[in-house]
Every structure is written in structure tokens, then in C-alpha cells.
Amino acid sequence: EAQVTQNPRYLITVTGKKLTVTCSQNMNHEYMSWYRQDPGLGLRQIYYSMNVEVTDKGDVPEGYKVSRKEKRNFPLILESPSPNQTSLYFCASGNGFYNSPLHFGNGTRLTVT
Amino acid sequence: GQQLNQSPQSMFIQEGEDVSMNCTSSSIFNTWLWYKQDPGEGPVLLIALYKAGELTSNGRLTAQFGITRKDSFLNISASIPSDVGIYFCAGHPGNTGNQFYFGTGTSLTVIP
Numbered sequence: 499e500a501q502v503t504q505n506p507r508y509l510i511t512v513t514g515k516k517l518t519v520t521c522s523q524n525m526n527h528e529y530m531s532w533y534r535q536d537p538g539l540g541l542r543q544i545y546y547s548m549n550v551e552v553t554d555k556g557d558v559p560e561g562y563k564v565s566r567k568e569k570r571n572f573p574l575i576l577e578s579p580s581p582n583q584t585s586l587y588f589c590a591s592g593n594g595f596y597n598s599p600l601h602f603g604n605g606t607r608l609t610v611t
Numbered sequence: 612g613q614q615l616n617q618s619p620q621s622m623f624i625q626e627g628e629d630v631s632m633n634c635t636s637s638s639i640f641n642t643w644l645w646y647k648q649d650p651g652e653g654p655v656l657l658i659a660l661y662k663a664g665e666l667t668s669n670g671r672l673t674a675q676f677g678i679t680r681k682d683s684f685l686n687i688s689a690s691i692p693s694d695v696g697i698y699f700c701a702g703h704p705g706n707t708g709n710q711f712y713f714g715t716g717t718s719l720t721v722i723p
Contacts, residue, residue: 502653533713540614540715541654541699588653597642597661597703600711602653 500525504589504603511579512611519574519606521589527601528594530572531556532564534585535605541588547572548594579610617700617714625722630687632717634700640712641705643683645674648697648716657698658685690721 502523511517523530531546533556543556547566561583563575572591576583586607590600617634624630634643642661646654658669660676660683667674671688683700700714 538715540617541713543710546710597705599644599656599659600701602646602655604653605651 500601502589502591502601502603504587504606506606507604508607510609510611513580514578517576517579517608519576519587519589519608521572521574521603522570523572523589523591523601524570525591525593525601526569527591528569529592529600530566531590531592531600532562532572532574533588533590534558534583535588536585544574544587576608579608581610584608584610615700615702615712615714617717619717620715621718621720623720623722624690626690626692628690630690630694630719631684632686632698633682633684634702634714635682636702636712637681638704639680640702641680642703642711643674643676644701644703644711645672645683645685646699646701648699650696654699687719690719692721692723695719695721 505520528549532544533541542558544562545564547553588605589603592598592600615634615636644659645657648654658667658674663680665676673686675684697716697718699716701711703711
């Protein structure tokens with residue numbers, strides 16, 4: 499089954515404790531992206547990747563890092579999480595053709611205390 | 612980045628009623644997508660539109676790509692309880708990559 503898999507689904511952590519949210523897709527998609535979703539603000543893009551070893555900032559990249567060492571994986575790294583990063587995070591992938599629809603994971607709800 | 616204006620923000624309707632929502636942009640898009648997000652899940656694609664004026668249906672859902680290319684509309688006919696969720700529009704400006712801009716969502720509640 500074609501899917502985007504995120505882990506974990508839920509994560510509670512404390513300020514400053516480094517964490518990684520994993521994202522994997524099995525559709526051989528070139529494009530992958532991370533979004534955060536906050537009430538009233540919709541989906542805001544954090545980082546995206548057009549292909550292996552190619553990453554770029556989205557609209558809200560501060561406090562986040564990503565890497566794209568393999569085509570299928572695109573982890574989101576929070577080196578020193580802060581409470582304002584409490585949010586619902588989604589990973590998405592697309593086949594790279596400029597307007598092909600994005601496929602989303604089921605989300606990771608992160609709480610930073 | 613650009614945010615799309617989506618309205619209404621929320622809707623409370625009786626089961627069986629029809630629903631209309633829209634999405635507008637200040638700039639032209641070449642592609643419009645409509646997604647639905649169930650509680651606790653990720654957005655799932657409902658309809659994709661690629662041509663100005665295009666009207667596309669998916670079961671009880673119908674979406675239209677506005678003639679001006681700055682707006683799109685989604686209609687749901689004869690709503691049922693499982694239509695509950697958040698509906699998002701997304702637009703692509705036609706440049707390279709999968710860079711879509713998203714609306715802020717319409718939250719739909721269907722009262723049985």
C-alpha cells in the first residue's frame with residue numbers, strides 16, 4: 499500500500515531535549531516536505547526536499563533541521579525544542595512533477611513542556 | 612509564504628443539507644486541490660483540478676476551478692455524518708516542484 503509513515507504519532511518532551519520525528523514514503527517520490535499545523539493558521543511549511551541531498555527552507559524553518567540522505571526518508575530534527583514548537587506535524591511527499599498532488603502522513607502531535 | 616483565504620471557517624449543518632465552501636487567492640494558480648482531514652488523521656486528497664473552468668466530481672463532492680484562476684469551490688451534496696472533518700484547499704502557482712499553498716481550512720460539523 500502506498501503510504502507516508504511518520505513516527506511517533508504522539509510525543510511529549512521537555513524544553514531542550516533533542517528529538518527526531520521520522521518520515522518514510524514507499525512511493526519512490528522525489529519531493530518530501532514537513533508542515534506544522536496550528537489552530538487558525540492552517541498548514542505552514544517548515545522544510546522541503548526536491549531530491550536526495552537537496553533541502554530548502556519553507557516558511558517557518560527556525561528551530562528545525564532536516565536531512566535527505568535517502569530518497570525514502572526525510573527526518574525532522576528539533577535540536578533544542580521549545581514550547582512554541584508544540585504543534586501537529588505532517589510529512590508529505592510528491593512525485594516531483596510540478597503540480598502532482600501531495601500525499602500526507604498521519605501526523606505527529608508534539609508537546610514541549 | 613502565501614496563505615489562501617478559505618471560507619467559511621466553520622459550518623454546522625443538518626444531515627442531508629448541501630454544503631458550499633470556497634478558496635480565494637491574490638495570485639493565479641495553475642492547480643487547485645481539495646483535501647479532507649479527519650480528526651487525528653492526515654489530509655487525504657479529494658479532488659484535483661488542473662484547468663480554469665474545470666468542474667470535477669467525486670461521489671457527492673463537486674469542485675470547480677474558477678475562471679479567473681484565483682479561486683476554487685467545493686460543494687458537498689446531501690451531507691452525511693461521516694462528512695465531518697476539516698476541508699483544505701491547496702493551490703500551485705505553476706512553477707517547479709511540489710510547492711503548494713494551503714488554505715486555513717473549513718471545519719464541517721454535520722448534525723444527525
